[in-house]
Amino acid sequence: MSMASKSPKDKNYKLSGEDLVRLLQGGAYSVEQKKAQIDQLNVFPVPDGDTGTNMALTLKSAVASLPGEGEKKAGKIATVAAKGALLGARGNSGVIFSQLIWGWAKAIEKNTLVTPQDWAQGMVKGVELAYSAVMKPVEGTILTVAKEAAQEAKKRAKRKDISFEELFLIATEAGQEALSRTPELLPVLKEAGVVDAGGQGYVLFLQGIYKALLGETTEEEGDLQPFLQSVEADWQKRNAFHLTGAKEREATHFTYCTEFILRGTALPLQALRHRLEDIGDSVLVVGDSNVLKCHVHTDRPGLALEKGGFYGTLHDITISNMKDQLRPKSEVAFIASAPSEGWAQLFREQGASAIVMGGSTSNPSAQDWVEAIEKANAAYTILLPNHPNLTMAAGQAIKMIGEDRVMMVPTKHLAGGLVAALAYDSNKSVKDNVQVMTEGYHQVECAEITKAVRDATINGITAKEGQFLGLLNHQLVASGTVIEEVIVQTIERNDEDWELITVYTGAGLEREEIDRVIKTLQERFAEADIEEITAGQPLYPYLIGLE
Known part of the structure; x- marks a missing residue:
């Protein structure tokens, strides 16, 4: 609980870092519980509705990034969660959601405690970033729902005596009201007889943090603990790099990839993960209380080993100089998404340096694109998303790596993507390749x-x-x-x-x-x-x- 007050009904109640962890977990859990229902709100009656799944996976990535017990600063928690959401963002709905979280985090990143006024300002900032992330914003979508919830929160937060309970209730009700009007703003929703799926997910997120604030859990929702355990299990299974944000990735360029096995008893996974984060990035700590596999990119490999050795015995130590490894293999490469091994092979035959598996039914995350770009290891890389719902996550990866190194031919279907790949020539400049690949794509309909x-x-x-x-x-x-x-x-x-x-x-x-x-x-x-x-x-x- 907050140090300032014991009740969210109190006007002096302020949120600590531990409070934010609880609220974010509650919001993510709420979306996870209803993701199948959100998926069914797909406008087109096709079998690949995935808005709820994408939003749930994006929020799972945010929650998986959260530090363990003990972090008091709210701004630190918000920033770490936002970076997790950015990397884990899947589909257009997930990318927009990650921008809402990123803007909220930017507004409170320096705060130790958060007031209702701080929270409302964060909602407004999140909406600004989300709108700017969409090339052609459309009203009647999650953007409208988030905007109206934020505007009402900002308006009511002008009252200095407003409590968090009041603020969250007001924001949730405003979001629900905006959601109910999405069919009037977007005719295709009205014709299909549904509300906007992304907006529904956002309202469920608001409802989840409101319930978490009050400590409520319905019998239907069950226990939060299995959900949190699944988050950690998914994170470990994926061997996901616990990366820092775009600017830090570009600025750090640590020299040494340091890996080791740690053996002992009662090994503190979260504590070691965060001690390694203090000296590098790309931190991975997975395992159990007796054996941990550890990975970090750092300029101080000896210190990384010292931090690990503090908790147990070191085994299978590997230290490699990444600058030797990362010299570009080629000048220009391209990466394509593919929904099946058959499509993956078609793109490989045209020279793809890496494949991001996924498509209309399983949207890859921004982190999947980042890892593929690193695998391609070229001076310049061209991305072929091959589906409209993959474009924003690919674009987010470009921002993380740098627009001077990575470009996109925004292919919206596989048939056009393959013709674009046919036009690729490794001997041409990146500018010429982008031009001829774009021209090739536009010659095809699907x-x-x-x-x-x-x-x-x-x-x-x-x-x-x-x-x-x-x-x-x-x-x-x-x-x-x-x-x-x-x-x-x-x-x-x-x-x-x-x-x-x-x-x-x-x-x-x-x-x-x-x-x-x-x-x-x-x-x-x-x-x-x-x-x-x-x-x-x-x-x-x-x-x-x-x-």
Whole structure:
């Protein structure tokens, strides 16, 4: 509890670092509990709605970054959580959420304790950063919900006697009210009969921190402890680097990669992790109370060993000079996202230096892109996100590494991404590669075929659950019960004389059906060359490149 007062109902109550840990855990837990319901708010009735999952994973990354017991400074807690959210951000909703947290943290980073006025100002700052992170902000989304919650919090915080209980309740109610109006601001939500999924996630986060403030847990939500244990388990399983922020990553460039095994009894994982953070970055401490695997980038490897040796015995010590290792292997490289091993191999065949696994169904985090960039180890790197929901996380990684070293060709579909990759030439400059790869991408349109997971009417197209859906450049344009007919309708939606139609087949298809589809295309588009490539993408039996 805060040193200033014992009750959040008191106007003198201030939040400490320990309080913030509890509130952030509560907010993350609330979103985790309801993530499946948020996913179902997807406007399009396709089987890859993932807004709730992305927000939950982003918040899990923030919570996993939090220090153990003992950190009193609220600003330190906020900053560490924000950096975790930035690195763990997945999908556009996760990136926007990470910016809301980052702005809030920037507003209170120097605070030991936080007042209601500080918190309200942090909400406002978060909204400013979130809006600036989106190229074309759209009202009726999480941006609107966060903005109206922040504006109401700021307005009410002008009262010096307002308590945290009042402030959080006011912000939550304002967010809920804004959420209920999102269908009026965004016609596609009204047509689909849903509220904005990202906005719903943000309201659940506010509700979670409010309940945590009051110490409330419903029977439906259960115990928080298993959730926190899963956060730590996920973090360790991933062997995620506990990295610092963008500016620090660029500025530090520590020389030595130091690794060791620590053996002993009652080894303090969190305490050692934070002692190593004091002398370097890329800190990894995983294991149990008897054996810990430790990793740190530092200029003082001897001190790292001393800090570890304070708690137990050292084994398997490795110290390597990273500056010897990090000399660029090539001048220009490119990295692509891929939803399956088949797609990954297609991009490797065109010269991809690294692959970020993921796509419409499993959005990679900003940290996944950062690690791929480091693996590519080139003077300049070009990113191909290959889906609109992967663009913002890739862009966040670029900011972390530096826009002078990493560029993006903002490919929105796999078919265009592969044509962009075909244009790549390792002998050309990064500027020339970006130009020709961008030109290649714009020569292609992409049709996607999947099945509806619910009844819906979008863009005047009515679909029943289980029917086939045809999307052209991610817009629903056709539906029906016969897959060949839906494919033809989708391709014909754009009145072009296609010269090349490339059919990328998904996972689990029968040869008989594929042959039937290819035959239909050959008959209907007799002037075009029809190619078939086995790609193995999930949920979408056919992706079709149109040139």
